Amino acid sequence: MTYQIDESMLHPAIAATPRQHYVADRSREALISGHSLPTQAALQRLLNLLPPLNPGSAILHVGGGSGYVAAVLAKLVRRVYVVERDQQRLDQAAQRLAADGQENIELIHADANSAFSVREPCQLILCTCQLTELQYLEPWLTEHGYLVLLEQEQAAFSNLVLYQKVAGKLERRQNLGWIDFSRRLQQSIIDLGLADEQLLREASLEAKKQHKPLLQVLTKKLNLDERKLYASLAAERQLALQDFDELVKRIDCQLFNQFSHTYLDSQHVLPVAYQQQQLLLATDNPDIQLDELSGMNGSGGIRCVLVTPTDFKRLWSHLDVAQRSNFARPATNPEPAENREANADTVNPYLVALYEAILLEAVSENASDIHLEFYNNAARVRLRVDGDLHNVPHFQFSLAEMAGLVNIIKIRAELNIAERRLPQGGRSQLKHGNNTYDLRIQTQPALHAEHVVIRLLKHTGRALTMQELGMSPKVASYYHRLLNNPAGLVLVVGPTGSGKSTTLYAGLQELADDGTRKVITVEDPIEYSIDNIQQTRIRSDIGFDFPEALRAFVREDPDVILVGEIRDHPTALEAIRASQTGHLVLSTLHCNDAVDALQRLYDLNIHPNSLASELLAVIAQRLAKRICPHCKTEASPDPAILREVFPQGVPASFRCYEGKGCSHCHDRGTKGRTAVVEFMQVNTDIRSAISRQPPITEIRWQALDAGLITMRDSALDLVINGIIPLSELPKILPQDRMAPEARGGTRRS
Numbered sequence: 001m002t003y004q005i006d007e008s009m010l011h012p013a014i015a016a017t018p019r020q021h022y023v024a025d026r027s028r029e030a031l032i033s034g035h036s037l038p039t040q041a042a043l044q045r046l047l048n049l050l051p052p053l054n055p056g057s058a059i060l061h062v063g064g065g066s067g068y069v070a071a072v073l074a075k076l077v078r079r080v081y082v083v084e085r086d087q088q089r090l091d092q093a094a095q096r097l098a099a100d101g102q103e104n105i106e107l108i109h110a111d112a113n114s115a116f117s118v119r120e121p122c123q124l125i126l127c128t129c130q131l132t133e134l135q136y137l138e139p140w141l142t143e144h145g146y147l148v149l150l151e152q153e154q155a156a157f158s159n160l161v162l163y164q165k166v167a168g169k170l171e172r173r174q175n176l177g178w179i180d181f182s183r184r185l186q187q188s189i190i191d192l193g194l195a196d197e198q199l200l201r202e203a204s205l206e207a208k209k210q211h212k213p214l215l216q217v218l219t220k221k222l223n224l225d226e227r228k229l230y231a232s233l234a235a236e237r238q239l240a241l242q243d244f245d246e247l248v249k250r251i252d253c254q255l256f257n258q259f260s261h262t263y264l265d266s267q268h269v270l271p272v273a274y275q276q277q278q279l280l281l282a283t284d285n286p287d288i289q290l291d292e293l294s295g296m297n298g299s300g301g302i303r304c305v306l307v308t309p310t311d312f313k314r315l316w317s318h319l320d321v322a323q324r325s326n327f328a329r330p331a332t333n334p335e336p337a338e339n340r341e342a343n344a345d346t347v348n349p350y351l352v353a354l355y356e357a358i359l360l361e362a363v364s365e366n367a368s369d370i371h372l373e374f375y376n377n378a379a380r381v382r383l384r385v386d387g388d389l390h391n392v393p394h395f396q397f398s399l400a401e402m403a404g405l406v407n408i409i410k411i412r413a414e415l416n417i418a419e420r421r422l423p424q425g426g427r428s429q430l431k432h433g434n435n436t437y438d439l440r441i442q443t444q445p446a447l448h449a450e451h452v453v454i455r456l457l458k459h460t461g462r463a464l465t466m467q468e469l470g471m472s473p474k475v476a477s478y479y480h481r482l483l484n485n486p487a488g489l490v491l492v493v494g495p496t497g498s499g500k501s502t503t504l505y506a507g508l509q510e511l512a513d514d515g516t517r518k519v520i521t522v523e524d525p526i527e528y529s530i531d532n533i534q535q536t537r538i539r540s541d542i543g544f545d546f547p548e549a550l551r552a553f554v555r556e557d558p559d560v561i562l563v564g565e566i567r568d569h570p571t572a573l574e575a576i577r578a579s580q581t582g583h584l585v586l587s588t589l590h591c592n593d594a595v596d597a598l599q600r601l602y603d604l605n606i607h608p609n610s611l612a613s614e615l616l617a618v619i620a621q622r623l624a625k626r627i628c629p630h631c632k633t634e635a636s637p638d639p640a641i642l643r644e645v646f647p648q649g650v651p652a653s654f655r656c657y658e659g660k661g662c663s664h665c666h667d668r669g670t671k672g673r674t675a676v677v678e679f680m681q682v683n684t685d686i687r688s689a690i691s692r693q694p695p696i697t698e699i700r701w702q703a704l705d706a707g708l709i710t711m712r713d714s715a716l717d718l719v720i721n722g723i724i725p726l727s728e729l730p731k732i733l734p735q736d737r738m739a740p741e742a743r744g745g746t747r748r749s
Contacts, residue, residue: 010047013075014040022068022096023191035128035150035158036065036089039187042179043072049160049176051146053077053124060122060140062112062149063129067093067105073126074105081118085111112136124148134163134170141165148176157181185214185233185287192232195222216309216433226308227664233286234306244311244364245666247272247282248394251315253322259296269293269304270315278303284312310364317357318394321350351404354397359439361392362456363432368497369456372409374402374449386625386673387497402449409452413441421445427525435459438525459529464506469499470626470674471506472717475709478679479619483507483560488616489579491566493589493597499623499675500588501527504562507586508533517559522549524564538564550574554581563587572604579614592734593711594618594680595700598690612682612690620678620711622732624724628665632657637726644738645716645729657722674723676732678711704741712737 022037038046046069053059056078061070064082066089074080082105084090090109097105110116113133121142127149131137134147141147147163147170160176186204189195195203195218207217219226227243234241255271256264264270268285279297281304290302307315358381362370367383374380379402381395397405410417413426423444430437440455471479482490492500505528511519512532521535524546529535538545546563547570553561554577565588566572579585591600597618601611635658642650659669680686680703689702700708712733718724729738 009076010044013072014043014047016075017068017072018100019068020190020196021100022066022071022093023193035181036063037068037191038179038181042181043069045177045179046160047072047076049179050124050126050148051162057123058120060118060125060137062125062127062131062137064093064107065089065128067097067102069126069128070105071097071100071102074102078104079120080105081108081122082106083108083110083112083116083118085109121145138165138168138170141170143168188233188236188286189218192236194218194224194229194232213309226310230284230286230306230308237286237306239286239304239306242282242305242307243663243666244307244314247305247307247311247315248318250280251319253319256319256323267293268312270312270319271296272305272315275303277301280305282307282312282315284309314357314360314364317353317360321353321357348401348404351401351408354395354401355405355408358392358395359430359454360432361395362454363430363435363437365390367456370452370454372402372405372452372454373446374399374451376448386668386670387623388625399449406443406450406452409441409454410443413439415441415443420450430456438527440525457525457527464502464509469503469506470718470723471677472714475619475677475679475714478617478681479507480510482617483510483584485584485616487579487582487584487614489575489585489587489614490616490619491587491589491597492619492621493591493594493600494621495590495592497623498621499673500621501564503619503621503675504586504588505530508560508562511560518557519560519562520553520556520558521562522546522553522564523562527564546571547574550578554578554583558583560584560586565589566601566604569604569606572601572606576606576610576614580610592620594620594678594708595696595703596620598699599696602693608691608693612687615682615687615690617682618680620680621675622711623673624676624715624718624728624732625670626672626674626723627657627725628659628662628669628671630664631660631662631669632722633660635725641726641729641738644735645712647739654720656719656726658725658727670725674718676711676715676718676724677709678714679709681707700741710737710741712740 019037019040053076055076058079058081059073059077060081060083061073062083064070064084067082070080070082082093084093084107087109090107094107106119108116108118112127112131113136115136118140121140123142123145125137125141125145125147127147129150131149137147143165145165147165149161149163150158151161152159157178157180159178162173162176163170164173186200189200190197199221203218203221204214207214210217215229218224219229231241250273252271252273255273259271269281269283269288272280272282274280278301281293281296281302283304284307286306288304290304293302293304296302358370358372362383365383365385367385369384371382371384371389372379373382377399379395379397381392382389383392407417410424410426412428415424415426423442425440425442428439428441430439436459438457438459440457442453444451444453467476492503494500508519508521508530511517512530515532519533521533522538523535524538526535526537536549538549546567550561550563550571551574561578561583563571563575563585566575575585575587589597589600591597597620598611602608635656637654637656659665661667661669665671682690683706686699686702686706689699715724715729715732719726719729
């Protein structure tokens with residue numbers, strides 16, 4: 001007796017087949033396919049549209065792909081044959097089906113557009129791929145059997161069509177209906193292995209409560225790299241992922257005014273340019289429906305590219321500033337010079353938008369500093385990224401606008417807007433997304449206009465770890481041991497911007513995580529906010545300076561005291577006294593290398609014996625640019641640099657690397673920076689030398705004999721390990737330190 005499959009059997013078959021098991025692994029994201037891996041809802045509709053099935057029959061599935069559809073069908077009928085022309089997909093499907101215990105499925109490597117063979121004729125042939133030749137299917141369909149295939153496709157929707165074999169020929173019967181094979185964002189995130197359903201539900205609830213996009217909440221929750229996430233989504237959606245730098249060169253600002261800004265904001269889409277009668281749009285919504293946007297170009301075509309949310313904000317800000325600029329600037333001749341200062345005192349909404357756009361640009365580029373300058377008749381905006389200054393050419397404004405912009409910056413930093421003759425320094429804050437930034441602002445009178453430098457310091461609640469700093473395991477272990485000392489003075493030295501505070505904060509973070517010791521800091525300003533650390537800012541205007549803070553702190557039962565910077569004799573003296581009274585004192589000092597720190601303290605009138613007894617170690621450092629890991633390749637070393645580094649000959653095993661430039665590093669070849677460290681541990685011999693106060697060169701010889709880890713050695717390790725390029729060495733090492741150091745005229749090996 002034969003019978004038909006009841007619809008009530010379909011849902012259990014789908015529920016019993018773990019869809020996630022059939023998703024391509026992360027290294028083969030391109031193998032994920034909407035037709036061979038439909039959502040559960042799409043598969044339910046597909047099965048509901050099929051003609052009645054006999055549980056004892058066989059089915060031929062053409063275009064098996066991942067094997068997911070075949071795995072469900074195998075729970076409904078006696079046998080399933082799968083035809084797939086892609087051998088790689090077929091191999092993966094075989095592995096998944098075997099792991100899932102599916103034994104009534106037979107896989108066939110063949111192209112159904114040409115002749116192939118199956119073990120037996122089937123009651124149903126299901127095609128979830130496009131076919132141009134149907135005659136090769138006829139032999140493998142039973143008389144009065146059914147052929148179901150996809151014919152028309154519109155976006156992610158496919159039309160399912162039914163054929164029946166009558167007298168050995170295929171006859172078209174009817175359209176069964178449309179199926180939506182698209183996968184919304186949540187399903188894509190699951191398919192890409194970024195989150196499971198439980199985590200996704202939690203993120204969705206949190207996004208609703210906070211009125212934030214799901215991706216923003218998920219990115220923070222999982223600590224995902226925004227660009228990597230969107231690159232995966234773009235590949236899965238078959239959309240091009242483009243960044244701000246690519247689009248801003250092509251963007252037509254006039255298009256922005258031709259559409260309702262409310263509509264653009266609600267759709268999360270921005271018009272970029274017309275190209276060959278197509279309207280190019282940028283969106284940060286992976287679920288964008290192009291058919292809903294088709295009216296934006298009348299009868300013309302629409303092409304959409306995906307951008308990250310940060311780049312979408314930057315594009316919107318750029319267009320908004322351009323629009324306000326056109327509205328704010330008169331069409332007549334430029335403003336007379338005598339009116340510039342008067343008008344500079346008014347707050348122009350365009351200039352407010354311009355300032356916010358510049359800040360957004362800096363945050364998006366992970367810049368450490370913003371430089372606003374004016375020369376002759378041209379404004380210049382530059383960002384310091386990974387230690388180098390880069391022009392931002394799409395910000396252009398007049399001299400009068402520069403004066404107004406400086407005033408807006410002064411107002412926010414609570415500076416005197418009437419004072420344009422003297423330098424001024426102040427602070428303000430910026431909140432971007434979930435992050436808060438301290439802005440340290442310095443104005444400087446110049447020939448044509450006041451110039452401004454803004455340093456951005458991000459508040460995270462957590463500092464970098466020693467591993468994240470790039471410290472070698474050896475130096476990290478020495479540093480960690482220093483933090484366990486009961487008392488003494490530890491100095492981190494280097495020029496401005498060399499990451500001294502960041503290194504100290506890495507140590508503080510370890511102490512905060514440990515939680516067994518009381519840690520107090522006195523800083524100017526507080527550069528990083530760290531949970532579980534008592535941080536205090538000096539107030540020189542009311543007499544609360546570094547020495548005063550140190551005198552007060554030693555009475556508060558601390559174990560560790562951090563002094564932001566030793567600048568003068570009173571601060572240095574109180575730091576030494578604090579270490580003498582049983583406290584571990586950490587601080588920074590401006591000087592060039594570890595041994596030079598001793599001379600700097602001598603110059604501050606610290607007694608040599610006090611220094612010898614309390615100093616535990618000196619860490620000197622510079623920052624070098626990291627090679628971009630995405631485009632790293634072996635490089636041909638610069639012969640001139642090699643001659644300086646290896647005057648006795650280059651080792652045969654020496655290798656170095658560089659970045660070729662890619663989209664991840666904006667074609668710079670480098671991304672981020674790492675610390676290059678010189679480490680001097682103070683032992684008995686060095687203490688004796690410090691007490692005698694001999695020439696600094698003699699102390700350096702003593703330190704070299706005692707195992708000083710030189711900056712050259714650290715830098716070469718980073719070069720050989722492919723972390724920094726060889727070209728960074730002349731930027732961080734003085735010429736006389738490029739070669740192995742000599743003692744008394746003899747080269748060290």
